[in-house]
Amino acid sequence: MTAGTPWHLQVLGLPGYADPVAVRRAYAAALRQIDPETDPAGFGRLREAYEAARAWCEAGASEPTLAVSTDVGALRYDAREPEEVTAGASPDHPPVTDNTLALAMDFAAGVGTHGAGQVAALLAASLAEVRKQYIDAPGLYEEHLIDLVALQRIGHRVNVFAAAEEQFHWHEVGHLAALGERGQWVEKVLSERDAWNELGTDQRHGWLAVFARAETSLDTSLLRHWPEVARLRESYPAWLGLHLSHDTLQAWQSMFDAQSPSSQDMYRRMALPDSAFLPARVARARERARGRSSSWLAVLVMSMCVGIGHLVFNGFADKPSVPYDPTPLPADTPRQCADLYLELDAPDALAGRASVEAERLKTRADRCARAGHWHPPAPGR
Incomplete structure (x- = not known):
């Protein structure tokens, strides 16, 4: 980059001889690295640079503007301008139109509108349209889709990841290596998912229910689960990101950190034992x-x-003895464990209880967890 390169091209990372196609590509790539909601100033400067670069290149067509839907992570384009792909173009083979980014954004918007149950069908339909484009279009679309999931710019990420895994054959040897850093991220998610599936079934189902509650409404009743979620975040950061947004995790930790040291210690003691975090x-x-x-x-x-x-x-033998008959603590049944789970799920479950009673409840909870019964009652029971 030379000192005489216009500022708007420097912002886009382009040389002084950039053409309109290069400007569009650089702008589209930069959009994937910035969130208008969290960095409005950066987005404004990027937009200003793009407009100036368009004028500098004498490109009069209007460019799409990025808008975030009210649905978590769902993105859409208000207007679209396709990009021309000039590689290999000749008089006999004119430039083709690249709609992959716009199609990926349309898919993200459809996911936000129709929900998790329609993800697979929506992706199949979107890919059918992509395959009508030029030969490299599916590969570019795949990269856009990985960016949307990894950067949490799309909703129902678990379902989107699973559908993409099937459509793009991510388990084929050598496929992920060809995707570079994006492939490394996908490989990390797959590896963490395999390790996650080794955990106990009841623990996994219980945690997934907690994740869903937190994404819907994060309140103080979930504070007791934060020590467990913090441990899971250390072991499965990429996989957990498909279930919980960065904003949710940060807000959850802030709520926990705002509690008194005694309350934090109580929540940590109520957490599941170490055995719950081991493969079953x-x-x-x-x-x-x-x-x-x-x-x-x-x-x-x-x-x-x-x-x-x-x-x-x-x-x-000549001295009187003092008998000692401690109160027995029998093992709980699965149903009693489920009822105890609900009882201790309240944010102030141990508040006001005598220390002896609190210790007995914790002992019962620990026994239930060791027996594999520490989860809420099954539906309909």
Whole structure:
């Protein structure tokens, strides 16, 4: 970039000999890197640079303006101007029109309007239109779609990702490598999803329900779940981004950080045990090993108690003994565990309770989690 390059071309990252097609491409690429809602000043400067570059190139056609729909992540174009693809053009093969970005934006708008149930059908219809374009159009469309999902500019990202995975055959050897950084991001999501699916079924279903609640309405009743979500964010950041937006996660953490230290500590103690974050097969193996160790330990303790009892009886038979009969704590049934889950799901579940009672509730919750019963009641029960 030379010192004499006009400022508007510098903003777009273009050289002084850029033509109208290069200006449109640079503007479209820059739009994917900026959010008009969070950076209105940056978007305004980009728009100003684009208009100045168009005038400088004597391109009189109007360019689309980006607008964010009220639906989370859904984008649309108010007006569209296709881009000419000049690579390989000749008098016998004139430039073709690139509508891939506009078609991707139309798909995002359709997802926001029609919902998760129509994602697969909408993507198939959109790709059918893309394949009517020039030979490289599906590849460019795929890149636009990955950007929309990765940058959280589209709704129902889990469904969109699954539909795109099937349509673009992301499991084929070598396909993701050809996509560069975008392919690396897709590979990361796939890897984290595989690890996520190794977790216990009840835990996964419970967390997914919590994610859905948080995206719909984030309130104080969800504070007790933040320690668990924070751990999940560390292990599955890309996969979690398909379920929870960056704004939701930031607001959730801010709400938790605003609580008193004692409240934060209480929520952390109410979180699921470490075993809930392990693959189900690993957790089961550890539980079996713990059971075997507990059996041997019980035998050892019983033997020690018998020996001590003999000593006490023989050495202090003339002294009165004080009996100790602790209240038993039987294991809960699956139904009782589900009811306990609902009871402790309230934001102030332990407020006002005696310390002994609170500890008993936490012990019961821990036993339920270890037994795989820590989740809300099944629908209809």
